[in-house]
Amino acid sequence: MLEKSTIFDRLTLFLSIPIFLVIWEAISRAEIVNPVLFPPPSLVAVALYKWAVDGSLFLDLWMSLSRVIVGFVSGALAGVVIGILTGRYRLFSNLLTPLFQLLRPIPPIAFVPIVILWFGLSELGKWFLVFWGVFFTVWIAAHLGVQKVDETLIRAAQCLGTPDKKMLREVLFPASLPYIFVGLRTAVSISFYTLVAAELAGTFSGIAYRIDIAQQNLQVGQTIGGLVILGIVSAVADRGFGALSKRLVWWG
Amino acid sequence: MSAINQTATDIGPQTARSHQGNITIQDLSIVFGSGRSSFVAIENISLDITSGEFICIIGPSGCGKSTVLNAIAGFTHPATGQVLVDGQPVQKPGGDRGMVFQQPSLFPWKTVLSNVAHGPLMAGRSKQAALAIARDFLQIVGLANFENNYPMTLSGGMQQRVAIARALANYPRVLLMDEPFGALDAQTRFMMQENLLRLWEEFRITVIFVTHDIDEALLLGDRVIVMSAGPGQVIEDIRVDFERPRDADLLMDTRFLILKKKCFSLIKKESLLAFEQQKKSSIQKAGKHN
Numbered sequence: 001m002l003e004k005s006t007i008f009d010r011l012t013l014f015l016s017i018p019i020f021l022v023i024w025e026a027i028s029r030a031e032i033v034n035p036v037l038f039p040p041p042s043l044v045a046v047a048l049y050k051w052a053v054d055g056s057l058f059l060d061l062w063m064s065l066s067r068v069i070v071g072f073v074s075g076a077l078a079g080v081v082i083g084i085l086t087g088r089y090r091l092f093s094n095l096l097t098p099l100f101q102l103l104r105p106i107p108p109i110a111f112v113p114i115v116i117l118w119f120g121l122s123e124l125g126k127w128f129l130v131f132w133g134v135f136f137t138v139w140i141a142a143h144l145g146v147q148k149v150d151e152t153l154i155r156a157a158q159c160l161g162t163p164d165k166k167m168l169r170e171v172l173f174p175a176s177l178p179y180i181f182v183g184l185r186t187a188v189s190i191s192f193y194t195l196v197a198a199e200l201a202g203t204f205s206g207i208a209y210r211i212d213i214a215q216q217n218l219q220v221g222q223t224i225g226g227l228v229i230l231g232i233v234s235a236v237a238d239r240g241f242g243a244l245s246k247r248l249v250w251w252g
Numbered sequence: 253m254s255a256i257n258q259t260a261t262d263i264g265p266q267t268a269r270s271h272q273g274n275i276t277i278q279d280l281s282i283v284f285g286s287g288r289s290s291f292v293a294i295e296n297i298s299l300d301i302t303s304g305e306f307i308c309i310i311g312p313s314g315c316g317k318s319t320v321l322n323a324i325a326g327f328t329h330p331a332t333g334q335v336l337v338d339g340q341p342v343q344k345p346g347g348d349r350g351m352v353f354q355q356p357s358l359f360p361w362k363t364v365l366s367n368v369a370h371g372p373l374m375a376g377r378s379k380q381a382a383l384a385i386a387r388d389f390l391q392i393v394g395l396a397n398f399e400n401n402y403p404m405t406l407s408g409g410m411q412q413r414v415a416i417a418r419a420l421a422n423y424p425r426v427l428l429m430d431e432p433f434g435a436l437d438a439q440t441r442f443m444m445q446e447n448l449l450r451l452w453e454e455f456r457i458t459v460i461f462v463t464h465d466i467d468e469a470l471l472l473g474d475r476v477i478v479m480s481a482g483p484g485q486v487i488e489d490i491r492v493d494f495e496r497p498r499d500a501d502l503l504m505d506t507r508f509l510i511l512k513k514k515c516f517s518l519i520k521k522e523s524l525l526a527f528e529q530q531k532k533s534s535i536q537k538a539g540k541h542n
Contacts, residue, residue, distance in 0.1 A: 156357040156415075159325060160371035160422060161347020170370075174361045251360035251404060 039221045044228065047221030056210070061229065063205040064195060067123070068237075071130020072191045076184055079135045083142025083180075088172065093143075100139060108133040108190075109197040116201055126198040133194035134187040141183020145176035178252025181245040188241050192234040207233075272338050273425040273458030275301040275324065279333035281483075282319050293319045294484035296333070299477065304456040308473035310463060310515065312523040316484025317462040321428045324460065325351050337425060347375055350419030351428040354435055356411035358403040364390065364414050365399035371422035389417040392451065409440035413447070420451070426458040433468070445471060446499065453497060466515045470508060471498060478518050481526035488518055 021041045027033060028040035039047075051057040085092040086100075108129055119125030149172055157171045199208035211226035245252075277299040284291045294316040301307055309317045322328045323335050326345040335342040337349065350371075358367050368386035373379065390396050393413040403411055412432060419427055433441040445468060452459055463469050469476045470492055478488040490511065494502055502508050 150357070152353050152355060152357045153359070155325075155327060155345070156351065156353065157359075157370075158327075158345035159347070159349060159351040159428075160418065161374040162370070163374070166374070170374075171359070174359070177361070249361075251402065 036218075037220055039224065043221045044224045047219065048225040048228070051210070051222055051225060056205075057229075060205050060207050060210050061233070063203075064199065064207045065233070067126040067130055067198065067206070068191045068195050070127045071194070072134050072187065074127070075131040075134030075191075076138050076187060078131075079138025079183070079187075080142045080180055083139040084146050084168070084173065084176070086139075087143040087146035087176075088168070097143070100136065104136040104140065108194045112197055112201040115198075121202045121204070125201075126195070126203065129194045129198040130191045133190045137187040137190055138180070138183045141186075142176065142180050145179025145183075146172055148179060149175040177249045181249050181252065185238065185241050185245060188237050189234065192230065192237070196230070271303055273301075273303045274338055275299070275426060275458065275460070276336040276339075277301075277320070277323075277333070278336070280320075280323060280330050280335060281332045282316070282323060282328055283331040292331075292483040294323075294479075297484070297486055298333075299486065299489075301458060301460065303458055306452055306459045306461065306472055306474045307477060308461045308463060308469035308475070309477045309479060310466060310469045310519065311479030311484065312481045312519055312526050313464060314526065315479040315481040315522070317464075317479055318430050319484065320479075321351070321430050321460060321462055324426070325349055325428055347371055347422045348425050349428060350422055350424035350426070351430065352412070352415050352419050352432045354431045356403065356408070356415040358411055358414055358418070360403055362402075363399065364395065364401050364403065364406070367403065367414055368418045368421050371418060375422060385421050386417075389421045390414075392420075392454075393417045393447070407440075409436055409444060412436065412444060416448070416451070420455070420457075424457070426460060429459065429461045431463055432461075434463070434465075441468075442500070448472065449496075449498060466512055466519070467503060470494075470511055470515070471502060476511075476515065478515060478522075480522045482529050487522070488514075490515070 025040045025042060028035050028038055048057070051060075082092075082096065086096050087093070111129060111132060115125045115129055119128060153175055154167065154171060157167060162170055195206075196208040199206040200212055203209050207226050207229050211223050211230075214220075214222035214226065277297055280297045281295045282293045284293055297320065299307075309320060311317050319328060323330060324337070324342060326342045326349070342349075358364075359370065362370070365383065365386050368389055369379075369382040372382035372385045377385070387396065387399065390399055393416060395410060395413055395417070398406060398410065403414065406414065416427075416432070433444050436444060449472060459472075461469070461472060473492050476488075476490045476492055477486055478490065479485065480487045492511065494505070494508065
């Protein structure tokens with residue numbers, strides 16, 4: 001595939017987004033498409049600037065991020081702990097795996113109506129939806145990861161005198177971390193999907209909420225600006241998490 | 253230099269274990285599975301292994317060589333008979349029986365030093381003491397300069413040396429080796445065999461070494477146990493009394509070649525028998541399906 005990076009490579013890489021923006025600007029300005037529904041990037045930038053200047057962008061961003069963080073962290077912790085239990089102990093697996101395999105394929109978005117009944121428009125409902133999306137993804141990764149630990153590694157540890165009660169901490173958990181981190185990284189993207197569903201379902205702030213409101217007011221610049229923000233934030237989160245996991249589980 | 257002196261003081265008192273490592277296998281049979289699908293892996297094996305002996309087990313593939321090791325390690329349980337280590341029946345795996353596998357099976361998230369220190373730490377030694385022991389054993393296997401490396405940055409032979417150091421760091425009564433050099437290239441394997449002999453001559457620990465390589469068995473062992481296939485039984489217990497220290501020249505020695513020929517014909521006969529058995533049972537199975 002791609003071999004060594006030349007100056008030409010770096011230049012074209014750097015130009016990818018600017019070229020796209022210029023074409024978009026030209027098409028919109030030339031009114032090849034309806035500029036009201038498809039405003040040029042310059043107008044989107046103006047809309048973003050206004051959104052930032054009145055301070056609501058940062059509030060929206062903070063509300064969205066806090067929902068993602070609370071839902072992700074709680075879902076990931078529960079997923080890892082329960083995944084290791086079901087992956088390792090038959091009792092937990094028998095009791096929980098059939099139930100989870102039934103609940104897991106239901107798209108988290110389908111829970112929006114019932115979540116509104118249960119939690120109203122409160123933050124708890126948003127956290128719950130993100131938690132729900134993250135939990136099953138991380139659970140299945142931890143469940144399979146702990147089962148895939150090389151049997152010889154466990155035997156080697158036993159021959160070195162590792163007692164059964166230390167096996168989880170000393171061997172099973174670290175050995176399944178590469179699998180768990182794959183699940184966690186997938187869950188980062190999923191937490192943003194569910195965030196959007198949660199905010200569209202009814203709230204008073206947040207990036208996806210603002211996209212929805214701007215659309216109703218035909219502020220198409222801000223609607224597209226919101227998409228740009230979502231794109232940047234989730235791409236940074238994904239890349240950041242990828243870099244973090246490379247440092248934490250370098251052997252995987 | 254201080255490291256070498258320290259080696260002597262740290263390891264010295266422990267070699268008091270040299271009278272330990274007597275292993276008695278009595279009428280051992282091991283069966284896998286149950287009911288109609290059960291399979292007798294080894295049948296009525298009896299062996300007496302004296303402290304400090306180097307025992308090699310050879311036999312056709314599938315003869316249960318590794319099963320014997322696993323029974324001593326405590327991974328598989330006897331259907332009949334028992335395994336005694338210094339008079340105590342084996343119940344479950346423990347740090348007193350070190351094992352080296354065909355794959356190095358190092359903990360990839362730990363440095364070479366932490367890998368070797370794992371056993372002493374699990375045995376309840378302080379972190380400082382465990383690291384000191386680990387450094388001594390890395391020195392002994394010639395990898396002192398690699399203590400901060402992660403296993404995957406080392407070659408296969410180096411990883412296997414770490415695995416040997418890691419097993420020895422627990423001062424086990426017996427070192428169980430399951431085709432430890434089988435995955436290495438010929439040159440590396442040869443170097444590893446010589447290193448292992450030097451280590452063993454220094455420690456005089458009981459070693460039980462499973463291999464399918466007759467040269468390897470005769471070069472290393474005091475005794476070579478030849479096993480038959482399906483179910484595994486001991487068919488020959490050959491005393492190998494070439495003088496030590498041994499080296500590669502032994503491979504050309506007439507006495508060596510005579511023993512090699514003997515082992516080869518035993519294994520060949522057994523392999524053919526096993527092949528016939530497999531053929532028969534597959535014909536029977538095919539017959540059932542018709």
